[in-house]
Amino acid sequence: MNSTTPLAVGEHPHIRIAEGLDLDCGVHLAPVDVAYSTYGTLSARRDNAILICHAFTGDQYVAEQHPLTGKPGWWSAMVGPGKPIDTDRFFVICSNVLGGCMGTTGPRSVRTDAEGDGQELWGTAFPPITIRDMVRAQYKLVRALGIEKLFAVIGGSMGGMQVLEWAVTYPHMMLAAMPIATAPFHSAQNIAFNEVGRQAIIADPDWLTGRYWQAGVVPARGLAVARMMAHITYLSEEALTRKFGRRVRQGPQGTGPAGPVSLFGDIFEVESYLRYQGSSFVRRFDANSYLTITRAMDWFDIAADHDGEMRAAFIGTPVRFCVVSFSSDWLFPTSSARVLLRALNQAAANVSFVEIETDKGHDAFLLEEPGFERTVRGFLCGVAEHAGLG
Secondary structure, eight states, rough: OTTTOOOEEEGGGGEEEEEEEEOOTOOOOSSSEEEEEESSSSOSSSSSSEEOOOOOOOOOSSSSSSTTTTOOTTTTEEEETTSEEETTTTTEEEETTTTTTSSSSSSTSBBOOSOOOSSSSSSGGGGOOOOOHHHEEEEEEHHTTTTSEEEEEEEETHHHHHHHHHHHOOGGGGEEEESSSOSSSHHHHHHHHHHHOOOOOOSGGGGGGGGGGGGGGOHHHHHHHHHHHHHHHHSSSSHHHTTTTTOOOOOSSSSBBBBBSSSEEEEEHHHHHHHHHHHHTTTTTTTHHHHHHHHHHHHHHHGGTTTOOOOGGGOOEEEEEEEETTTSSSSHHHHHHHHHHHHHHHHTOEEEEEEOSSSSSSSGGGGHHHHHHHHHHHHHHHHHHHOOOO
16 A cells, blocks of 8 residues: 555444544534544453553554554553553553544545445545643543443543643543643643744645645655654654764765765765654544644633633542653653642642653653663552452
8 A cells, every 4th residue: 555545444443423523623523433442351340440541653553563554552562461551451452643644534535425435535625623622522432342441541741731631521430540741731832832833834835735646646745744854853862862962874975074075965964864763654644634633722721611720620530640851851840740730629629740750851651771661660559449340
């Protein structure tokens, strides 16, 4: 399958929400397909389900080989038998977000009617969505699986935004929430980074006003640049220095340290790494989904519906929270986590907070980090003991 071929929903396990969803923008979207993966076994009492919410460029393939890239699941280190999110004990669910491009209804989906008929892709006609809209679709999935209450909702980055929205919109549907490397609203700096990425895509000659598939092309250069720029924000200066420093690529002898100097070729190893990240991303992600999802992140603000009073969103919540941040994360810094923590404390919520010391940056939650693994395992075990889950 090449990068210009839409992914058919039938290629991914999914449910169809025939009645659709009422979106925050006022549009009724129907029908809606939600693609998902599950791991472990749902208990007889249906009380051991954990919903994992994926980050911006993630998908539902948490702990299995990815069907497009062939790589291990993005959280295989955390999810599985005996791992911190133990599938011998918990039933784990993860769905592709609304607006995504791995089987859930989004810009890359065929625009169908209630009878399932349709030929044209949504493209830029797909309605603007919010994080809350994503959570509404997940709620429909959870209920369709016969689950009345989740043991926990866990997620990092944009996944953490979804966790917070779950806690605000459906607080009685969950025992525990673990928002990781996230914030209760998107900062002006992060909105600015997203806008640069969107403009890179729109400026690509192959974007063709968002109808690129009709010409059998994708705005590959713009999407790759957007990914390269975003990926820099996921790392820290220390991580980049440790991994690449100022090392140059080996090449034929010439006038430069790695051969003939070129303005446009790879000179430093970090350049080659970013170009690889960009090119590999283009093969699995849709440009219009990139625009749709980044905009949803930009609009996210837990306090917006509470007259700017963030604590009001959590007053009376029965949810047990564990907020996690990473010391070198400058995309969602610990200061943002403390804003959330302050609001939860003011609302008298049951909350714990852990800052993990690491130099790996924002992506630390996706990498091997023993302190983080202990935190996740310890929190889930504590909630299970409190709830009497065997």
